[in-house]
Amino acid sequence: MMRSDILYFSENILNWYAVHKRDLPWRAEGCDPYRVVVSEIMLQQTQVPRVIEKYTEFLGKFPTIEGLARASREDVIRAWCGLGYNRRALMLQNFAQEVVQLYEGKIPDNPKVLMILSGVGTYTAGSIASFAFNKPEPAIDVNLRRIYMRFFYGRDQGLPMAKEEEKKLYVLVKSSIPVDKSRDLHNALMDFGSLICLREKPLCRECVLQKQCGFFPLYAVKKEKVLFVREKRVEKGVREKGKHVPNRIFRGRIVEFVRKNASRSLSIDDFGMIIKKDFKGEEREWLLGLCEKLRKEGLIDFVLVRGLITFTFR
Ligand code: SF4
Structure with a gap:
């Protein structure tokens, strides 16, 4: 990958973000690691508008990591009401208890250490390291993967990806994080994926990356219907x-x-x-x-x- 392409990508995304960033409560409050963790766990599998409603309420009940660690399970599950996927509430509390017991309530900044704790996988470890501590650690979710794969490889890549490709993507994302800008770049990519480089019908015609995006020529000649048809995964359930x-x-x-x-x-x-x-x-x-x-x-x-x-x- 050419260094100039990577620079073009990061610079343009950050410039776009400076003008278009979304006003989200967890951004307004600085980068208290506990609050970052709460928002990150809530944002897994729950839409932003619903998380906005519940985030402040949850922190009103459990304003500190120690308070969450001490709370009864029942209270934590009750406070999680409306967010769905209740297991996350318990994982978050287990995480809080482990941080209090092992690290005196101070959330670690090293992804490898974070991944030993409850409920933290590769993505969450990267997101805590980058959003809370501004460390140059990739946090690759579906949105971020989509943007990089489209821009750098001209492909609309879904999941799963081969291990080797995942590794290459990790290296690419890491190399695209400008010094001291990990938090900004990740925030920018989150917003860009939600507002411009959408899963279906991306707004390519108004995109600031259009000139060098590998996907744009395809988008320009093919019909959207052909490009963005996806198989729907049927979840296990009953009628x-x-x-x-x-x-x-x-x-x-x-x-x-x-x-x-x-x-x-x-x-x-x-x-x-x-x-x-x-x-x-x-x-x-x-x-x-x-x-x-x-x-x-x-x-x-x-x-x-x-x-x-x-x-x-x-
Ligand atoms: S041109 Fe289209 S596909 Fe490429 S980054 Fe922009 S929105 Fe995404």
Whole structure:
């Protein structure tokens, strides 16, 4: 890859960001590592507008990492209400407990150390290092991958990618981070991926990278329909009122039910009717399977005695 292409890319993205950056609450508050971690975990699998609503509320309840580490699981899961994927709430609390126990409440800045902690994979480690500590560590999510692959390779790359390609991409992203600008560049790429280089129908005609983007010539000659057709992944789930509903939705309903009805006993069929609009007796096994999985993940607990189920938080 030519150094001049990399420079052109970073400079133009940063100039674009200086004018168009989004006003997000976790940016306005400086770069307190705890707050960065909370926002990053929330932003995994939840849309920005929903995170904006919940972020301040959550930090109002748990303003410090020590406070989150000490809180009851029940309170943390309750505070997570509305964000979905409740396991993240527990992972965040486990992370807080580990940081308090092992690092006296100071979040490490080294990605390799971060990755030993609960809930932190390659992306989250890079994002904490770059957003909280401004370290030149790539945080490669789908948006960032899409922008780099389009610009540098002229390809609209989805997942999965071969290991070798992942490595090459990592090196490329790292080399594109200007000195002391890791935080800005990552923020810029997040906004650019959400506002310009969109997954479907990117706004190539108004893009500041257009002149050297490897993807632009393709975009200019082919029809969008041809370029951006994607196979939809069908999530595991069951039919409800004639529509396919992912298990993730039912899991969310179960946790929501327990939030409001801890210690209430009811028959499995009554419980089933609350969780699924057209629940039938033959779906008991499926329903109990979901509950069992939530129990294994530490989100809920329950006892089943003579057909009556009683829930509690762990
Ligand atoms: S020209 Fe189009 S594909 Fe290339 S970076 Fe800009 S928006 Fe993305």
